Amino acid sequence: MLADALSETLQRLENAADAAHRPAPALLAVSKLQPVAAIAELAAAGQRAFGENYVQEAQAKIAELGALSLEWHLIGHLQSNKADVAARVFDWVQTVDRHKLVGALSRYRAATQPPLNVLIQVNIDDEASKHGCAPDDVPALADAIAAEPRLCLRGLMAIPAPHPDIALRAAAFSRMKALYDALAARYPQVDTLSMGMSDDYAQAIAHGATLVRIGTALFGARPAPPAAG
Numbered sequence: 504m505l506a507d508a509l510s511e512t513l514q515r516l517e518n519a520a521d522a523a524h525r526p527a528p529a530l531l532a533v534s535k536l537q538p539v540a541a542i543a544e545l546a547a548a549g550q551r552a553f554g555e556n557y558v559q560e561a562q563a564k565i566a567e568l569g570a571l572s573l574e575w576h577l578i579g580h581l582q583s584n585k586a587d588v589a590a591r592v593f594d595w596v597q598t599v600d601r602h603k604l605v606g607a608l609s610r611y612r613a614a615t616q617p618p619l620n621v622l623i624q625v626n627i628d629d630e631a632s633k634h635g636c637a638p639d640d641v642p643a644l645a646d647a648i649a650a651e652p653r654l655c656l657r658g659l660m661a662i663p664a665p666h667p668d669i670a671l672r673a674a675a676f677s678r679m680k681a682l683y684d685a686l687a688a689r690y691p692q693v694d695t696l697s698m699g700m701s702d703d704y705a706q707a708i709a710h711g712a713t714l715v716r717i718g719t720a721l722f723g724a725r726p727a728p729p730a731a732g
């Protein structure tokens with residue numbers, strides 16, 4: 504029962520927040536590769552915010568579940584040639600990491616829609632394999648986003664390296680918190696620090712995450728992606 508998994512997950516988030524003397528974070532249910540029936544079941548249990556990684560998969564699901572008025576977040580890498588679709592179908596894009604995307608998302612967000620909520624993805628561990636901007640690039644990117652009336656800068660997102668040494672993960676979370684505090688001091692609309700997944704949410708919450716992205720711990724193991732080709 505996904506309703507049980509949802510209430511257990513919310514309880515775990517609250518316990519982690521209590522233990523760290525922090526407010527409980529918002530829960531983003533990461534539904535990539537999960538069927539629409541599972542999303543509808545969680546929505547019926549009260550979950551509103553869902554995270555998807557692939558623009559085309561999300562577009563189909565959002566169309567199918569349109570009547571439920573859910574809140575959709577893009578949490579996967581965004582290619583510039585998909586920015587037009589992403590700007591129209593999502594409520595949030597958490598993976599803005601370069602200037603080119605700022606202009607494209609702003610251009611394609613319809614004037615009839617509310618501004619698109621945007622997080623800057625930061626490559627906090629400077630991993631060659633990961634997307635995200637360098638920490639030093641955050642201020643300039645934030646200024647560019649804030650200058651676009653079709654976009655609303657809400658904060659930062661990161662996927663720290665899954666380092667087995669817990670202290671090194673903590674260091675990444677705490678660098679994100681410092682970047683976030685500096686941004687929030689500059690922009691009053693900034694209220695979201697997106698970090699923490701199924702296996703490290705407690706640590707992320709202890710370091711000030713306001714939104715955690717949980718897939719496996721909520722839905723169970725993900726179905727395998729379709730074979731390429």
Ligand SMILES: *Cc1c(COP(=O)(O)O)cnc(C)c1O
Pocket residue numbers: 533535556578579662700701702716717718719720
């Ligand atoms: C898949 C994914 C998650 C969820 O991961 P789980 O370990 O299943 O909780 C969170 N954030 C991002 C960016 C993801 O791609």
